Amino acid sequence: MLYPTNASVSLGQQVARGSRDDTSPQEPFYLLRNMTSKSHWKLLALALVLVVVMVWYSISREDRYIEFFYFPVSEKKEPCFQGEAERQASKIFGNHSREQPIFLQLKDYFWVKTPSAYELPFGTKGSEDLLLRVLAITSYSIPESIQSLECRRCVVVGNGHRLKNSSLGGVINKYDVVIRLNNAPVAGYEGDVGSKTTIRLFYPESAHFDPKIENNPDTLLVLVAFKAMDFHWIETILSDKKRVRKGFWKQPPLIWDVNPKQIRILNPFFMEIAADKLLSLPIQQPRKIKQKPTTGLLAITLALHLCDLVHIAGFGYPDAYNKKQTIHYYEQITLKSMAGSGHNVSQEAVAIKRMLEMGAVKNLTYF
Numbered sequence: 462m463l464y465p466t467n468a469s470v471s472l473g474q475q476v477a478r479g480s481r482d483d484t485s486p487q488e489p490f491y492l493l494r495n496m497t498s499k500s501h502w503k504l505l506a507l508a509l510v511l512v513v514v515m516v517w518y519s520i521s522r523e524d525r526y527i528e529f530f531y532f533p534v535s536e537k538k539e540p541c542f543q544g545e546a547e548r549q550a551s552k553i554f555g556n557h558s559r560e561q562p563i564f565l566q567l568k569d570y571f572w573v574k575t576p577s578a579y580e581l582p583f584g585t586k587g588s589e590d591l592l593l594r595v596l597a598i599t600s601y602s603i604p605e606s607i608q609s610l611e612c613r614r615c616v617v618v619g620n621g622h623r624l625k626n627s628s629l630g631g632v633i634n635k636y637d638v639v640i641r642l643n644n645a646p647v648a649g650y651e652g653d654v655g656s657k658t659t660i661r662l663f664y665p666e667s668a669h670f671d672p673k674i675e676n677n678p679d680t681l682l683v684l685v686a687f688k689a690m691d692f693h694w695i696e697t698i699l700s701d702k703k704r705v706r707k708g709f710w711k712q713p714p715l716i717w718d719v720n721p722k723q724i725r726i727l728n729p730f731f732m733e734i735a736a737d738k739l740l741s742l743p744i745q746q747p748r749k750i751k752q753k754p755t756t757g758l759l760a761i762t763l764a765l766h767l768c769d770l771v772h773i774a775g776f777g778y779p780d781a782y783n784k785k786q787t788i789h790y791y792e793q794i795t796l797k798s799m800a801g802s803g804h805n806v807s808q809e810a811v812a813i814k815r816m817l818e819m820g821a822v823k824n825l826t827y828f
């Protein structure tokens with residue numbers, strides 16, 4: 462039987478002949494197969510790299526694995542340059558923000574009626590009378606222990622889950638000023654978050670029921686007022702007047718054992734510039750829409766005005782699709798709990814990244 466010559470063999474026939482003919486390097490199918498097997502390996506290697514990168518990325522975004530990705534934090538004190546945070550702050554907030562007092566003062570509402578363009582939480586317009594009564598029974602000074610520092614090293618401790626198992630407590634305690642937020646506990650979490658609290662920002666609904674447990678005797682308890690009722694609450698507490706239960710979205714403490722000398726009222730100007738300069742939020746919003754910065758972002762804004770060096774820790778929310786990840790280092794709640802809060806956490810992440818990139822703040826945890 463005559464076999465057709467190679468030249469006249471059809472593609473189908475050649476394939477059917479299989480290995481008998483394609484062993485010759487001159488054979489075009491040898492080249493083709495060689496080429497395909499080479500690019501096959503290349504593709505496989507590329508896919509493998511891609512899978513490794515994807516697994517690494519998703520693991521590194523999971524808070525429960527974050528401890529594996531910590532970069533070592535130096536136990537040594539970082540050099541502090543006087544006025545450095547101010548320089549950085551002026552790039553973000555402009556030059557005039559330094560002229561603003563950190564805490565509201567009676568003289569600005571009693572002798573001179575400081576006009577405010579905005580209502581709470583961005584200004585004091587319409588709440589002056591209530592505010593006046595509060596300022597008459599509280600103080601506005603920055604404690605001598607902070608005032609006398611040559612260079613103020615501050616850390617703002619966010620309430621994020623990534624502080625869990627961070628072992629950052631010792632590092633946090635070494636800062637001159639430790640700023641904490643809301644009812645975030647220290648008792649039982651000292652190893653991860655430290656025990657020193659120089660300043661705590663809070664509002665009535667976020668006040669811990671026993672301020673003595675989670676604070677130091679000299680902690681400054683700084684009220685962030687969001688509505689006129691917040692001034693009313695602090696007045697009734699400090700002057701032991703009849704408590705009002707209505708007007709809060711969550712029942713605040715009715716008895717609050719605190720020394721009035723520890724209380725300060727945060728200047729709403731910082732809320733205004735955090736909203737405007739960091740998040741580009743509209744300051745005058747229709748009543749129903751209530752977009753506002755988180756208390757943590759507000760605290761970073763405040764720190765950039767009060768301190769010379771600003772570090773942060775415990776900031777960063779899970780990705781929006783991550784429905785099960787707990788958000789706090791101390792309790793089991795998820796992003797769902799923030800649904801009606803008026804915060805845009807992805808926009809805040811962009812703002813924080815910007816501050817990190819420009820060197821205005823430095824992060825002790827993963828972001």
Ligand SMILES: CC(=O)N[C@H]1[C@H]([C@H](O)[C@H](O)CO)O[C@](OP(=O)(O)OC[C@H]2O[C@@H](n3ccc(N)nc3=O)[C@H](O)[C@@H]2O)(C(=O)O)C[C@@H]1O
Nearest residue numbers: 619620621643667755756757758776777778788798799802
């Ligand atoms: C359910 C609920 O009320 N959640 C709000 C709580 C709550 O009112 C208080 O914890 C008191 O219970 O308060 C908020 O914030 P919260 O008290 O959760 O956290 C304080 C600040 O830490 C930063 N943070 C927190 C968790 C996380 N995973 N990443 C973070 O970066 C944020 O900057 C945050 O502001 C608030 O005041 O901003 C914002 C939250 O929306």
Ligand SMILES: CC(=O)N[C@@H]1[C@@H](O[C@@H]2O[C@H](CO)[C@H](O)[C@H](O)[C@H]2O)[C@H](O)[C@@H](CO)O[C@H]1O
Nearest residue numbers: 664666687710755756798799800801802803
């Ligand atoms: C949990 C929640 O969504 N509460 C909202 C409340 O938002 C919280 O307001 C605080 C100030 O009072 C603070 O900004 C906190 O970060 C917010 O989560 C709204 O202000 C309130 C408006 O009526 O509605 C509550 O359900």
